[in-house]
Amino acid sequence: MGSNVEIICVGNELLIGKTLNTNAHWLAKKATTLGLAVKRITVVGDDVKEIAQAVREAIQRKPAFIITTGGLGPTFDDKTLEGVAEALERRLKRNKEALKMVEEKYKQYVAEGRMDRFEMTPHRVKMATLPEGSKPLKNPVGTAPGVVAECKGVTLVMLPGVPQEMMAIFEESVEPMLRKAAGDLTFYEASLEVWGVPESTLAPLIDEAMHNNPYVYIKSHPRAAEGTPHIELHISTTSEKPGEARRRISKAIMQMSEMIRREGGKIRPQKV
Amino acid sequence: MGSNVEIICVGNELLIGKTLNTNAHWLAKKATTLGLAVKRITVVGDDVKEIAQAVREAIQRKPAFIITTGGLGPTFDDKTLEGVAEALERRLKRNKEALKMVEEKYKQYVAEGRMDRFEMTPHRVKMATLPEGSKPLKNPVGTAPGVVAECKGVTLVMLPGVPQEMMAIFEESVEPMLRKAAGDLTFYEASLEVWGVPESTLAPLIDEAMHNNPYVYIKSHPRAAEGTPHIELHISTTSEKPGEARRRISKAIMQMSEMIRREGGKIRPQKV
Known part of the structure; x- marks a missing residue:
């Protein structure tokens, strides 16, 4: 088994069924493909206590990585860093590097004519106020930096909820960390489509x-x-x-196919 | 606030990013619309210990309902009922009513010519083997019944992972329970689309x-x-x-709209 990963998605919009959780799906596929094992996905609302509790519980299960999405923006309900700070028992502190990243983004928006002017308002400074001891991760697409922190051997990575921003930070800064943790392990998969055999008949064949x-x-x-x-x-x-992985999968497919044909089923290999 | 709900989705396919979790999305929207508050969504793999742990943790948070999806079928990796039995410290026992439901389904498949014959194999009996003290819920679409159990004031509802089956059992048997628990509470929502004001400028207006x-x-x-x-x-x-809900939402929309226009933003109401 490779290193374990937990995903924590923060956002009321996920709990009221307004937004489909494509972030968890994308991250789970990425981590799995890189050779890591996603053990749990948790969704909580925009609530400091709920976030802190979910992070605390995840840390106790000692995964190699906890990846959170959502709650890094400038509004009152962006509470992920406050929740993480509470779980890690660390103070929130303005981070110089993060402040510079945020300021540079606004300067860029003004230079590009997308904003008239900007001030570092408290809501903007908030995006650069991180749990002590953590580091910002450059956001190539949006304003709020990602954040990385270490606690009890667990690497916590906090990503924004806007999918383009989440994916961009992941690919630039997080994927290399996961790849390193996975070592040479890789995930291999194949699919067969089967017609004409009910699942309950297939069950003992799978066993x-x-x-x-x-x-x-x-x-x-x-x-x-x-x-x-x-x-x-x-x-x-x-x-x-x-080579070993391909051999294993081919052998299993051959055995399953033979058994399914014996039961009168039809088979078609499927691209995954 | 209305009664709380937790959703637990079981399935390796969700953790490897093969399947997008539309079940959690659909259930969250349903429960919210009925006036309940979804507090947490948890995804775990096909593992008895992981399922039992997630159920145990959810019971400790004392929601009115825990709804699980997945893991009720005939194959070796359908482990939800075993996990729930472990969490509730109850034995798994063949349930007469459930056994009758399963048998009748297979008789129907044979009568319709969709199967040649059937036997109540161990894999089929498994779908009618429930934690002691629980009751089956009729599956109008597929074979595996849903299951309902009570524990420490929490109602646990176990639904299959196949979306059509999950939705059919929910609408027929679970929705009435949730509606009763919600009483007269209902959820109301509206959306505004805003252009030309960055989120960090909007943040203090929302406050x-x-x-x-x-x-x-x-x-x-x-x-x-x-x-x-x-x-x-x-x-x-x-x-x-x-009436009260509509008034509240209209008032908030009017105030937000005025402030946004003052910042030079454009607004369009959006259907939800």
């Missing part, structure tokens, strides 16, 4: 294939309700050696 | 409007990075009286 292929994980995803048997079989493994 | 409208929640959602000011303002309130 058998998993037993024969101990490093391979096989999961069935019904594409429709059980009465209309159309199922996706997702086959995955994590390995340091691409 | 002022929130201060003047204590029962109204105003949240800014940047539609693009901060340098290109296009922001959605989401305005919401929960009330027993529709």
Whole structure:
């Protein structure tokens, strides 16, 4: 197993069902593809106590990384850094480097004619007020910097909630950290589409294939309700050696395919 | 405030970023619209210990409802009921009513010519093996019944992960329970689209409007990075009286609009 990751998404809009959590989906896929194991995703509202509690609980489970999204902006309800500071029992302090990043962004907006003038108002300074001992991460797209902090062997990374900003900071500053932690481990996957065999008939076949292929994980995803048997079989493994991983997955696919044909099922390999 | 809800989604496919969590989004919107407050969404993998831990933690926070999705099917990795049984310290036991529901489904599939024959294999009986003291909820679309259990004043509802099945059971059996718990409370919302004012300039205006409208929640959602000011303002309130709620929201919109125009911004009301 690779290093573990937890994702904490902050935002009332996620809890009222206004916004679909594409950030968690994107981050989970990225971390998995890089060879890390995402163990939990938590969504909490814009509330300091709730954020602090979720961060504290995640730290206790000792993942290598906790990645948060949302709550870094200038408004009253951007409370992630306050919540993290409370969880880490650190004070919030103006960070010189972050202040410079924020100021430079506004200077740039003025130079580009996108703003007439700017002042470093308290709401703007807030984006550069970080838990003590943390560092800002450059935001190539927006204003609020990302933040990175260390606590009890856990690396906490705080990213904005605006997807373009979250992705840009991740790719520039976070992906290299994750890649380093994963070492040579990589995630490999393949899918088979199966028709004509209900999931409950497939279940013992999957048991058998998993037993024969101990490093391979096989999961069935019904594409429709059980009465209309159309199922996706997702086959995955994590390995340091691409050749080994491919061999494992091919072997599992061959065994599953044979068993499914014996039950009268039809199969089509699927690109993932 | 209305009754609280927590949502726990079970499935490795969510943690590897294969599947976008539309179930949590749909349930959160439903519960919110019915007048309840979703406080946390947790995603864990297909692992009994992880599921049990998440359920135990949620029960300790004493929401009125915990709704889980996923992990009710016939395969080895459908582990939600085992996890819930562990969290509730109850045994898993074949449930007569659930067994009848499952058997009747297979009889129906055979009668409709969708299966040749069926046996109640261990994998099929598994879908009717519930934590002691719980009750099955009819699945109008698929095979695995939903499950409802009570523990320490918390109502736990377990739903399948296949969206059509999850939604069908929710609408038929769960929505009435939530509606009853919410009483007359309802959630009201409106949105304004704002152009030409950066979020950091909007921030103190939101502070002022929130201060003047204590029962109204105003949240800014940047539609693009901060340098290109296009922001959605989401305005919401929960009330027993529709007229009162509408008045509150109108008043907040009027005040915000006036302040935004004073800053040179443009506004368009948006349907939600």
